[in-house]
Amino acid sequence: MFLFLSKLLPLFLYPLGLACVLMVVTLGMLLWKLPRRLAMIPIFLALAVLLMSSNGWVSNSIVRSLEYQHVPRGELPKADAIVVLGGATKPASSPRPWVDLSEEGDRVIYGAKLYREGKAPRIILAGGRIDWGGEEPPESADMAAIVELLGVPKSAILQEPDSLTTYENAVNVKKIMDAQGIRRILLVTSAMHMPRSLLIFQKQGIDAIPAPVDFLTTDRDLQSMQNSPQSIILTLAPEAERLKETTRALKEYLGIVIYRLRGWL
Incomplete structure (x- = not known):
């Protein structure tokens, strides 16, 4: 139940969900025949939330x-091992011919790259799969198939297939490390996810070196936003992809707060 509620309730705090709540409030105020001028306040707030969270700045x-x-x-x-966190693949469900990589799929590719560069002799793939139907294989198996295709031998792969949260990632990886005599790891996850992940792993007493990947922002992006009046205007214009990125960032900040309250970091 905690897992379900942790996915459901925050949706109404993120920009799109919050805007929808405000619009429902407006509808309720109109149905209750409150002054129209008063009822317009939530709708203007909803518009402001969407415009702010979907602009590039x-x-x-x-x-x-x-x-x-x-x-x-x-x-x-x-290090002694490379740990790649899940959230990077989509299962081979019909009509997909094979495992798909999501936006965060850079994690898996980068983990395999670090292995092939000799950064560690083993690679730990951490992640189950939140599947309310309970029919899909764990994500660790999908990641294993991909890193094998990229040249990582099966003998060097360790899977952690049970975790459904970043906290469980850390707890279960620590068990593997203790069993395998692993002391130091390179932690691979998306750059936006790294601050929370690193704190959680360190809380478990794991010597983790951050190896972030999947950067959504770059120095070049920042420069291009300031190059001309045209780029400034386009950056200010609302865009769905920017709304998604803002939501992902807010999700991480909210996760940090909740995890800290639960004593997980």
Whole structure:
């Protein structure tokens, strides 16, 4: 139940859900025949929420505030294992011919790249799958198929197929590390997800070196936003993709608050 509620309730705090709530409030006020001028306040607030969260300046700023916390300075050191967190694949459900990579699929590719560069002799793929029907294989199996295709031998792959949250990722990976005598890991996840993930792994006493990937913002993006009046105007214009990125960033900040309240970081 906690998992279900943790997915459902925050939806009404994110920009799109909050805007919908405000519009429902407006409808209710009109049905109750409250003054029209008063009823217009929630609808204007909803419009403001959508416009702000879908423009490039707001989206880029909030995403960058997370992604640039753990940018590697120089070459990554070697470790005993590479840990790749799930949330990066889609199952091979019909009509997909095979496993699909999602936007976060860079995690899997980068993990395999680090292995092939000799950064660690083993790779731990951590992630079950939230499947309310309970029929799909764990995501760790999907990631294993992909890294094998990229040249990682099966003997070097360890799977953690049971976790459904980042906290469970850390707890279960710690058990594997203790059983395998692994002391130090390279932690691979999306740059936006790294601040929360690193704190959770460190809370478990894991010596984790951040190896972020899947950056949504870059230095070049910031420069291009300021190049001309045209780019400034286009950056301010609402766009669905920016709304999605803002929502992802807010989800991470909300996750940090909730995880801290539960004592997980």
